[in-house]
Amino acid sequence: MPGGTVWIDLYDPSPEEVAQVEAETGLRIPTRAALSEVETSSRLRRLKGGLSLSTPMITFEQADSQLKPLGFLLTKDHLVTVRFHDLRAFGSAAKRLTEDEGGDPAVIFTILLEELVDSLADSLEEMAVDLDSLSSRIFDFDVRGPSAKRLEEPPPRRRDLALRRILRAISRRGKVLGKIRASLLGLERIMPFVSSACEGLELTDDGRFETIRRDIESLDEFETRLAENVQFLLDAALGLINIEQNNVFRVLTVVSVVGVPPTLIASMYGMNFKHMPELDWAYGYPYALTLIFLSAIIPIVYFRIRGWF
Structure with a gap:
C-alpha cells in the first residue's frame, strides 16, 4: 500500500488481502462470521489503541x-472498513x-456514518412513496383496464391475482422496513459507544456526532410510522379479501335459496300416487x-x- 494510507476499504476481501492489511497495520481483521455476531459485546469492542465496530x-x-x-476498525492512524x-x-x-474533506481516520469515520x-433516509423516503402508491x-x-367498459366486472380470477399481488407488495415492503430498522439500530448502538470511548482517538467534533445521533432518532421515528402504515395497509388488504369472500358466499347463498322452492315443487309433483288432483x-x-x-x-x-x- 502507498505510504501514509489512512483509509483501507476491504470489499469482500480474499485471505491474501486480509493478511497484507494485517501486516501493514498490525490489526487483526475480523472474519465475516465474527462481524455477523449479534451480541453487543462482539459488535462493539475496544482494541489496543482503537475500536472494533460492526x-x-x-x-x-x-x-x-x-x-x-x-x-x-478505527485507530489513530488507520480506518479499516470490511464489507461484503x-x-x-x-x-x-x-x-x-x-473534494473538500480531510484525511484523518476519525473524520473519515464520521463522514461514513x-x-x-x-x-437509509433516502431508502425510507422511497419507501414512503411506495406505500402511498400501494x-x-x-x-x-x-383491476379493469382503461379500455374496459364501465359496468364490466372483472372475472374473479383476475381479482384474486390482483389481491395476491397487493399482499406480496405489502410483505416485501414490511421485510425491507425490518432490515432498515436493524441497520438503524446498529448505527444507534455505535454512536454512544464511540462517543464514550473516543479518548485518545481525537474524535473531537462532538457536534457532528450529536447531529448524526439526532438524525438516527428522527429516522427511527419515521420508520416506526411507516411500519404502522404497513400494518394498516395489511389490515385493509385483508379486509378487502374478506369482502371479496363475503361476496362469493352471498352469491352462493342466493343460488341455494333460489333453488329450494323449485326443488320442493318438482319433488312434490314427482310423487307416484295414484290419486293426485x-x-x-x-x-x-x-x-x-x-x-x-x-x-x-x-x-x-x-x-x-x-x-x-
Whole structure:
C-alpha cells in the first residue's frame, strides 16, 4: 500500500488481502462470521489503541434487500472498513474526501456514518412513496383496464391475482422496513459507544456526532410510522379479501335459496300416487312448470330489490 494510507476499504476481501492489511497495520481483521455476531459485546469492542465496530447494513441487490455485516476498525492512524456488498454511501464518502474533506481516520469515520444515515433516509423516503402508491391501489381497488367498459366486472380470477399481488407488495415492503430498522439500530448502538470511548482517538467534533445521533432518532421515528402504515395497509388488504369472500358466499347463498322452492315443487309433483288432483288435468304439466318458474324468479327479484347482488 502507498505510504501514509489512512483509509483501507476491504470489499469482500480474499485471505491474501486480509493478511497484507494485517501486516501493514498490525490489526487483526475480523472474519465475516465474527462481524455477523449479534451480541453487543462482539459488535462493539475496544482494541489496543482503537475500536472494533460492526453493524448489519441493508443492501439492495437485484431488486431484493439483504442484511450483510459491515465492520470498522478505527485507530489513530488507520480506518479499516470490511464489507461484503456494495454501498453507495462509500462512493459518496470517497467523493467528499476527494473534494473538500480531510484525511484523518476519525473524520473519515464520521463522514461514513453521515453517508450511511443519509442512504437509509433516502431508502425510507422511497419507501414512503411506495406505500402511498400501494395505499391508492388498495383503497381504489380496480383491476379493469382503461379500455374496459364501465359496468364490466372483472372475472374473479383476475381479482384474486390482483389481491395476491397487493399482499406480496405489502410483505416485501414490511421485510425491507425490518432490515432498515436493524441497520438503524446498529448505527444507534455505535454512536454512544464511540462517543464514550473516543479518548485518545481525537474524535473531537462532538457536534457532528450529536447531529448524526439526532438524525438516527428522527429516522427511527419515521420508520416506526411507516411500519404502522404497513400494518394498516395489511389490515385493509385483508379486509378487502374478506369482502371479496363475503361476496362469493352471498352469491352462493342466493343460488341455494333460489333453488329450494323449485326443488320442493318438482319433488312434490314427482310423487307416484295414484290419486293426485292434477294427474289427469290437461293443464297440470304447464301448471307445474309455471309454479317452478315463478318460485325461482320471485326470490331473485326479492334479493335484487334488497341489493344482495
